[in-house]
Amino acid sequence: MEKPTSTIPLLSGYGSYFETEAIVGAIPKGQNNPQKCPFGLYAEQLSGSAFTMPREKNLRTWLYRILPSVKHGKVVAAPEEAPFLTEGTNLTPERLRWKPLDYSLFEKSTDFIQGLVTVGTQGDPTSRDGVAVHLYVANSSMENKCFFNSDGDWLIVPQEGGLRVQTELGLLPLHPGHIAVIPRGVKFRVELLDEKARGYICEVYTGHFELPDLGLIGSNGLAAPRDFHYPVAYYEEKEVPFTVIQKYGGQLFRFSLDHSPFDVVGWHGNYAPFIYDLSRFCPVNSVLYDHMDPSIFTVLTCKSSVPGLAVVDFVIFPPRWMTQEHTFRPPYFHRNCMTEYMGLIRGIYDAKAEGFVPGGASLHSMMSAHGPDATTFEKASHMELSPSRIGEESLAFMFETSRVLKLTDWALDPKHLDVHYIECWQSLKKLASLSLNKVD
Numbered sequence: 001m002e003k004p005t006s007t008i009p010l011l012s013g014y015g016s017y018f019e020t021e022a023i024v025g026a027i028p029k030g031q032n033n034p035q036k037c038p039f040g041l042y043a044e045q046l047s048g049s050a051f052t053m054p055r056e057k058n059l060r061t062w063l064y065r066i067l068p069s070v071k072h073g074k075v076v077a078a079p080e081e082a083p084f085l086t087e088g089t090n091l092t093p094e095r096l097r098w099k100p101l102d103y104s105l106f107e108k109s110t111d112f113i114q115g116l117v118t119v120g121t122q123g124d125p126t127s128r129d130g131v132a133v134h135l136y137v138a139n140s141s142m143e144n145k146c147f148f149n150s151d152g153d154w155l156i157v158p159q160e161g162g163l164r165v166q167t168e169l170g171l172l173p174l175h176p177g178h179i180a181v182i183p184r185g186v187k188f189r190v191e192l193l194d195e196k197a198r199g200y201i202c203e204v205y206t207g208h209f210e211l212p213d214l215g216l217i218g219s220n221g222l223a224a225p226r227d228f229h230y231p232v233a234y235y236e237e238k239e240v241p242f243t244v245i246q247k248y249g250g251q252l253f254r255f256s257l258d259h260s261p262f263d264v265v266g267w268h269g270n271y272a273p274f275i276y277d278l279s280r281f282c283p284v285n286s287v288l289y290d291h292m293d294p295s296i297f298t299v300l301t302c303k304s305s306v307p308g309l310a311v312v313d314f315v316i317f318p319p320r321w322m323t324q325e326h327t328f329r330p331p332y333f334h335r336n337c338m339t340e341y342m343g344l345i346r347g348i349y350d351a352k353a354e355g356f357v358p359g360g361a362s363l364h365s366m367m368s369a370h371g372p373d374a375t376t377f378e379k380a381s382h383m384e385l386s387p388s389r390i391g392e393e394s395l396a397f398m399f400e401t402s403r404v405l406k407l408t409d410w411a412l413d414p415k416h417l418d419v420h421y422i423e424c425w426q427s428l429k430k431l432a433s434l435s436l437n438k439v440d
């Protein structure tokens, strides 16, 4: 089922080496930094990995722009730019569930940066290791203002409202059901295509998001490299006062420009933002019996230095057929050494009959017991096991992290929580009656 596509031109191929020019000839031929660049452009390198990383992990892009990034005003602290973007300091192993972020959180006009709310953080962006979970809510576009994050990559999961993301490397359309990754350092601004927008963000301070290995699955399946789309070069030549917001070491700073920073006329390299349509995901699962671990649905991973241990995996629970025989089909009861933050883009999640609503979220931290609620357990224990379809209308996701999230005050405020969450398991009954076998 082909969906209407955006008119914004895009490049395709995860991890490819791209060359794109908004004006033919903007990229110098045969060398990166000639004495004089074509059309009087400035050459600037943006490095996403250390210069010396092995070739397969080496990330950098050459930008050919009207003015170099270095021409900007004095940097000043600007915590007021996003008052709810804070470090997490609270620890609790309790199972938590949140209501959807309220659009009236900010009464006035709120852009994507002003409407950021941190749920939890772990690690230290200044030692470049860790993870953070944020939410955003917005009702206005960023005007003559952009943002960049020195601390890591942002994986953005829109839940409501279409966005047009203008990046230094070009334009990206971003709609619910799709995701974007904006790598560390890339400047961007967010325009709203609808009246309001809301979503989730996973930030990694460590490394970068990448496609997971497929192991024995083979060379196809899950997210295919060709379904990742990158921007073509797109520039504006605007001499207007422009504000740049920078996140650096978890804190916000601001500086001004006298021109638009979206002035890159051509670029070549392999370090760039991208989008991915989650409906392109090709799920692989058990086709006979038992419930597989959710790692089978990993779209992108941010690896740690320990083989097989992710800093965070981005996992989805996509529309699919369930065919397992003599199997309890929803997620099992479990305790996990990883921490699971989940969100719902639309529909219903098969482990939770009610309460986990689109725009809401849940957190099951390291070793905290969780699983299907009592209603789901009852139903799935007795249902007839014919092939059944989790329909197009359902899409949940998980940020599964090896780090334990420290929560912000916002996240622990009962106003934002579903304070009755743990009641969903309390009516689980003892089903076994083993007293006959008891040895006195």
Ligand SMILES: O=C(O)Cc1cc(O)ccc1O
Binding pocket: 292, 293, 294, 330, 331, 332, 334, 336, 340, 351, 364, 370, 371, 398
């Ligand atoms: O807790 C959850 O709902 C996420 C999850 C889903 C699943 O299918 C198996 C394990 C797991 O943690």
Ligand SMILES: [Fe+2]
Binding pocket: 334, 336, 340, 364, 370
């Ligand atoms: Fe889980």
